[in-house]
Amino acid sequence: MRLNCRLEAAVASLRKVPAEGRAGGERRTMIFTLVNLLRNAKIDLSNEKRAQADVEQILTGAGIAFEREVRLTESDIVDFMVEGIGIELKLRGARKKEVYRQLCRYALHPRVESLLLASNLSMGLPPRIEGKDAYFVKLGEAWL
Amino acid sequence: MTRTYGSIALSSDQTQWIIQRAEPHVSIRLKQLFPSIPKAAVPPYFLPHNLVTDTDLHWFMRRYPLKISTLDRKMLAQGHASFLRQQGEMERILMPDYAPDGSAQLREGQQLRPYQWQAIEVLRRRKRLLLGDEGGLGKTYTAAGFLVTEPAALPAAVVCDAHMQRQWKEKIEAFTHLRVHLINKGRPYELPLADVYVYRVSQVGGWSDFFATGYFKSVTYDEPQSLRTGSATAKGAACKILSAHTTYHLGLTATPIYNYGDEMWHIMQFIDDSALGQWPEFEREWCHAIGNGKFRIADPKALGTYLREQYAMLRRLKGDVGQQLPKVSRIVEHINYDEKTVSAVEDLARALAIKATTASFVERGSAARELDIMMRQTTGVAKAKTAAAFARLMVEAGEAVVLWGWHREVYEIWNRELADLKPAMYTGSETARRKEAAKARFLSGKTDLLIMSLRSGAGVDGLQHRCCTGIFGELDWSPGIHQQCIWRLDREGQTSPVTAFFLVTDNGSDPPIMDVLGIKASEAQHIVDPHLGVEVKENDISHLRRLVERYLDRKTGAA
Numbered sequence: 001m002r003l004n005c006r007l008e009a010a011v012a013s014l015r016k017v018p019a020e021g022r023a024g025g026e027r028r029t030m031i032f033t034l035v036n037l038l039r040n041a042k043i044d045l046s047n048e049k050r051a052q053a054d055v056e057q058i059l060t061g062a063g064i065a066f067e068r069e070v071r072l073t074e075s076d077i078v079d080f081m082v083e084g085i086g087i088e089l090k091l092r093g094a095r096k097k098e099v100y101r102q103l104c105r106y107a108l109h110p111r112v113e114s115l116l117l118a119s120n121l122s123m124g125l126p127p128r129i130e131g132k133d134a135y136f137v138k139l140g141e142a143w144l
Numbered sequence: 145m146t147r148t149y150g151s152i153a154l155s156s157d158q159t160q161w162i163i164q165r166a167e168p169h170v171s172i173r174l175k176q177l178f179p180s181i182p183k184a185a186v187p188p189y190f191l192p193h194n195l196v197t198d199t200d201l202h203w204f205m206r207r208y209p210l211k212i213s214t215l216d217r218k219m220l221a222q223g224h225a226s227f228l229r230q231q232g233e234m235e236r237i238l239m240p241d242y243a244p245d246g247s248a249q250l251r252e253g254q255q256l257r258p259y260q261w262q263a264i265e266v267l268r269r270r271k272r273l274l275l276g277d278e279g280g281l282g283k284t285y286t287a288a289g290f291l292v293t294e295p296a297a298l299p300a301a302v303v304c305d306a307h308m309q310r311q312w313k314e315k316i317e318a319f320t321h322l323r324v325h326l327i328n329k330g331r332p333y334e335l336p337l338a339d340v341y342v343y344r345v346s347q348v349g350g351w352s353d354f355f356a357t358g359y360f361k362s363v364t365y366d367e368p369q370s371l372r373t374g375s376a377t378a379k380g381a382a383c384k385i386l387s388a389h390t391t392y393h394l395g396l397t398a399t400p401i402y403n404y405g406d407e408m409w410h411i412m413q414f415i416d417d418s419a420l421g422q423w424p425e426f427e428r429e430w431c432h433a434i435g436n437g438k439f440r441i442a443d444p445k446a447l448g449t450y451l452r453e454q455y456a457m458l459r460r461l462k463g464d465v466g467q468q469l470p471k472v473s474r475i476v477e478h479i480n481y482d483e484k485t486v487s488a489v490e491d492l493a494r495a496l497a498i499k500a501t502t503a504s505f506v507e508r509g510s511a512a513r514e515l516d517i518m519m520r521q522t523t524g525v526a527k528a529k530t531a532a533a534f535a536r537l538m539v540e541a542g543e544a545v546v547l548w549g550w551h552r553e554v555y556e557i558w559n560r561e562l563a564d565l566k567p568a569m570y571t572g573s574e575t576a577r578r579k580e581a582a583k584a585r586f587l588s589g590k591t592d593l594l595i596m597s598l599r600s601g602a603g604v605d606g607l608q609h610r611c612c613t614g615i616f617g618e619l620d621w622s623p624g625i626h627q628q629c630i631w632r633l634d635r636e637g638q639t640s641p642v643t644a645f646f647l648v649t650d651n652g653s654d655p656p657i658m659d660v661l662g663i664k665a666s667e668a669q670h671i672v673d674p675h676l677g678v679e680v681k682e683n684d685i686s687h688l689r690r691l692v693e694r695y696l697d698r699k700t701g702a703a
Binding site: 037040041042043044045046054057058092120121122138139140141142143144 | 440443474476658660662663666669678679681
């Protein structure tokens with residue numbers, strides 16, 4: 001049962017097992033940092049522009065270097081790039097299939113080493129898209 | 145002689161301005177500035193004689209002078225001057241170093257705090273106020289303080305939720321010497337002599353005619369979001385009449401918006417109907433439609449800022465008034481659910497889902513609602529056992545716990561699973577009296593578990609002295625409801641850090657509810673607190689850790 005897992009995890013953390021040590025690889029550590037930051041931030045969900053401005057503020061506040069609106073191809077611009085991680089923001093109203101196809105196109109680009117989708121759509125992602133690691137952050141949770 | 149473009153005069157009862165004549169191009173300008181004049185109307189036009197309109201007219205007539213008598217011109221100038229004076233005074237009152245100069249006849253040992261005085265003074269001048277102070281800052285005491293300070297506000301009516309009626313009497317009587325009568329019928333009867341009459345919102349429908357007599361001089365709406373469905377309901381229509389026949393209107397709520405921001409317009413209709421204008425204007429200028437007759441606010445921050453600038457809404461957070469309460473941790477726990485429960489309803493759900501997408505318009509609507517109700521209940525039931533186990537874990541670790549839910553079926557499972565803990569029940573199924581008894585049993589320590597309905601707790605006071613841990617076993621569609629629940633624990637008197645657990649599953653109705661909650665909460669927060677930056681939630685699991693430790697200690701101790 002997952003409740004028990006959580007209990008075990010809580011007990012494990014009492015035993016001081018370092019959580020980050022297990023992640024391995026600098027990029028994965030960065031991904032976990034980003035996931036944690038975005039998941040716990042109350043990001044303005046009224047429109048994508050405001051949401052992006054909030055994410056920018058959070059990244060700046062956390063001292064993480066990023067690029068905004070990085071053009072990958074003629075038609076594709078990823079919202080943020082942090083090291084090799086492409087971060088895309090999508091709010092409810094976007095079409096899930098469309099979002100997925102967009103991520104597939106991003107994944108084909110050599111600059112993108114992994115993908116992070118931050119969204120309040122109820123959707124999931126496969127662990128890898130076009131051979132690149134894919135992660136999903138649910139944005140609604142911080143507002144609970 | 146100055147060229148004039150029409151003529152204007154005060155009505156004989158001095159309540160409105162009558163523009164008897166206006167040249168066509170000036171009529172067009174007038175209608176642009178005063179949308180309450182219908183576009184198709186011809187003179188005479190009628191405008192209310194109040195400070196805001198006087199000021200706008202004063203300004204308009206500098207560009208397009210209208211013929212006006214000397215006496216009326218004086219009245220107009222007076223209105224304009226009062227407006228400026230009032231604005232200046234409001235600014236002075238709301239300065240951080242404001243020293244209250246009024247005095248209030250309170251019971252011995254009681255006193256009002258400076259921030260409560262600010263609200264009272266703003267209300268005395270503006271006569272309409274939505275007081276949105278964060279839960280736990282003593283809004284009820286502010287209202288009581290106002291009633292004592294302003295003799296012209298008595299006799300006063302208070303409209304509140306059923307479970308709050310008694311608490312109003314207790315609080316006012318403990319704080320002031322005012323006499324309080326609790327209304328006990330839904331129809332008028334001979335009222336005993338008192339200063340404050342407290343209505344349950346369900347009772348007001350039958351009292352419209354009495355309200356129209358103008359007996360009450362002020363009205364206080366406690367948690368007016370219960371009127372968010374507007375004046376189309378019986379209670380809404382009655383409250384509209386009550387507002388129309390009282391001088392002072394006060395609304396008390398820290399969560400004016402339960403769903404989307406357009407509710408703000410409906411609530412302001414009862415408190416200050418001039419603040420946001422007529423619905424068509426409001427809809428056009430502030431909203432965008434999202435279908436199903438629902439509206440979202442296009443720029444929530446702008447709306448929040450506007451309401452504050454108008455002094456129509458006053459809101460202070462605990463930090464603003466220097467109250468240092470322990471932080472609240474909100475922890476989202478993804479828990480397992482019972483697959484058997486879910487598969488049992490899946491076939492029915494599938495049939496309903498097909499109907500909801502393909503059937504006729506009316507059928508679609510009812511099928512969709514039925515599906516929603518069923519999915520929520522099923523989700524609640526499917527995680528009920530795990531939620532019970534979670535609550536037990538907390539109680540056995542020596543913690544007093546409030547467990548929030550919504551469906552009777554879920555309460556049944558909890559009661560069965562946790563029977564040995566003898567939970568106290570405070571839900572929609574209990575009468576006000578039985579709820580009080582349940583609360584007393586929990587507060588006196590006879591049980592460590594209070595099972596509470598998500599929607600019957602707004603305003604309840606006292607739980608903070610007994611408990612700092614709350615568990616949401618089910619989710620509500622409105623983020624304001626969750627906030628109200630948490631404020632039962634996170635309020636003055638609380639000495640420990642409050643932890644609220646949200647038990648959610650990755651299946652059933654929880655994921656879509658959480659999506660919608662995010663959107664609603666985001667919009668509501670930007671209206672009520674337009675100037676807060678991006679907040680990063682603090683996930684303090686140290687409390688959880690301590691509980692687990694204690695739990696394990698007890699288990700090993702017992703073994």
